[in-house]
Amino acid sequence: MNGLWWRCLSLCIFIGTSIGAPASEPSSDDNYWAQRSRFLIEESQVSLGGRMHFEYGERAANNILMAAKEEEVDEGFVDPSSFLPARNFLTVVDEVRGSSTFQIIEKMPKGAALHIHDTALTSADFVFENITFRDDLYVCRPADGSFQFRFRRVADKKVTCASSEGWELLADLRANSSIKDEVDTRIRQAMTMIVPDPAKAYPNVNVAWIAFQNIFITIEPMLTYLPVYEDYYYQGLYELYDDNVLYLELRSTLPTLYDLDGNQYGPIEVARLYKETTERFVKNHPDFIGTRLIYAPLRNANDRQMDDYLTTFAALRKEFPDFVIGFDLVGQEEKGEPLARFVDKLRAVSPSIRLFLHAGETNWNGLSTDENLIDAILLNATRIGHGYALLKHPRVLELAVEREVAIEVNPISNQVLTLVGDMRNHPASFLFARDYPVVLSADDPGLWGARGLSYDFYEAFVGIMSRSADIRALKQLALNSIKYSAMPDEEKVRAYEIWTEKWAKFITDMTYEYSIVSRSKRSCEVDFVPT
Ligand SMILES: *[C@@H]1O[C@H](CO)[C@@H](O)[C@H](O)[C@H]1NC(C)=O
Ligand SMILES: *[C@@H]1O[C@H](CO)[C@@H](O)[C@H](O)[C@H]1NC(C)=O
Ligand SMILES: *[C@@H]1O[C@H](CO)[C@@H](O)[C@H](O)[C@H]1NC(C)=O
Ligand SMILES: [Zn+2]
Secondary structure (H helix, E strand, C coil): CHHHHHHHHHHHHHHHHHCCCCCCCCCCCHHHHHHHHHHHHHHHHHCCCCCCCCCCCHHHHHHHHHHHHHHHHHHHHHCHHHCHHHCCHHHHHHHHHHCHHHHHHHHCCCEEEEEEEHHHCCCHHHHHHCHHHCCCEEEECCCCCCCEEEECCCCCCCCCCCCCCCCEEHHHHHHCCCCHHHHHHHHHHHHCCCCCCHHHHCCCHHHHHHHHHHHHHHHHHHHCEHHHHHHHHHHHHHHHHHCCEEEEEEEECCCCEECCCCCEECHHHHHHHHHHHHHHHHHHCCCCCEEEEEECCECCCCHHHHHHHHHHHHHHHHHCCCCEEEECCECCCCCCCCHHHHHHHHHHHHHHCEEEEEECCCCCCCCHHHHHHHHHHHCCCCEEEECCCHHHCHHHHHHHHHCCCEEEECHHHHHHCCCCCCHHHCCHHHHHHCCCCEEECCECHHHCCCCCCHHHHHHHHHHHCCCCCCHHHHHHHHHHHHHCCCCCHHHHHHHHHHHHHHHHHHHHHHHHHCHHHHHHHHHHCCCCCCC
């Protein structure tokens, strides 16, 4: 209530002074207060969504959203320990779910997810509750507490297992009541980064990345069982759809899949599985637009491997020209090869191959990692993954704006992988303040208890953007995600139409649901739109 009152006041002052009436502030220098009000309005106008007008119903919906957000921010201002974005997401997932701001964001149509990785797309709950309860799943439990998984007809003696028990059928372990609970607890722990004390468990970026990569190493042999891979992906699409996301550009390493007969399935077959599973999903959910694929193998590669990647990519493009859209390299930038190492190879193929490069996902300044940003922009990347270090390279930022190279910001990922502790310090606050070409995504939601994009939208909206950033900022993020996607133009038009309809419903539903609350608050509303 307090917050709303202040907003009203500053607008009233602005209106008062702009029509020449004396400001009511008890000041000897009236001009100062007019200047100050103009300053705030100008700041808001150059920010994300700041140039948009409120359209039908949006003002009332905004009041509801902002009441929730301001209450949360103002409570944090008084008692910082209550402010969720200041704390590690791994410890506040459940509290975020209880936030009214989050609950509104969940219902919002968020557009497209443009930066998510294959085997981190789907929630760990699904992997645990569905996949680990399937037949034929064997586990190996070495003494170090790690786990290995394989689907097999019979225990596989060829794959070594550093446990005296050898490969055991998971169903048999679960049938043993004296160990069942412990086994289940440990399996769940092996699937996410969630720990009680992240600062202790992940003291720096290298330690965090080792834990992160160990999860992929643990779950991949379970997920790459052909029927599981398909169901996991389908469920991932469902979780996005359920979170009001309408399109996905998936980055995949295209891991080799297997079945129980000893067959293996290579990149072309994996891409076909993605394409056909997407088509099946769209058939069942016609208001989901679809997906496209970015081939994104490991950056920790030598020249020969890089040549293989590009050969594979060429074959993928030939087979799926509309579905496979581009190339990227993944893995911790500090430990992998810098982009500069592969510049010649990438330049050789550059005009014909679109690059969606991870670059500058780092805290370092002036090292190979943040200099990846320079290569990304000089290689004419279509979008930049993370760009966390962008503020250290203003020229890259200028070129990104000039060439409309969108920055894919993934706030929770940056926090879990220790680049930032408190979201209020996330560098994207600057990108939001100046309406840079930004899209928001989730990177690896399944690995930290998130689902879809809502959690990252929440962290950005409440923790990274200004307290005054409103529903127009969220709307702009959704529109950006369509604009900067690789959809062909006619598909963008369709996505935009579907999104617009859903947005209108979101606005109507919100105002209807909260109509009584919003009526009581409207007494303070000023019908003025800064232009
Ligand atoms: C797992 O999910 C599939 C669909 O993806 C469903 O058909 C099956 O019944 C589920 N199994 C379990 C054990 O939940
Ligand atoms: C159950 O597990 C315990 C602990 O590993 C083991 O000693 C016991 O033999 C198991 N029981 C059966 C029936 O396998
Ligand atoms: C990037 O684009 C610029 C301008 O269109 C062009 O001159 C340059 O050759 C391109 N660079 C690469 C590596 O494709
Ligand atoms: Zn990523």
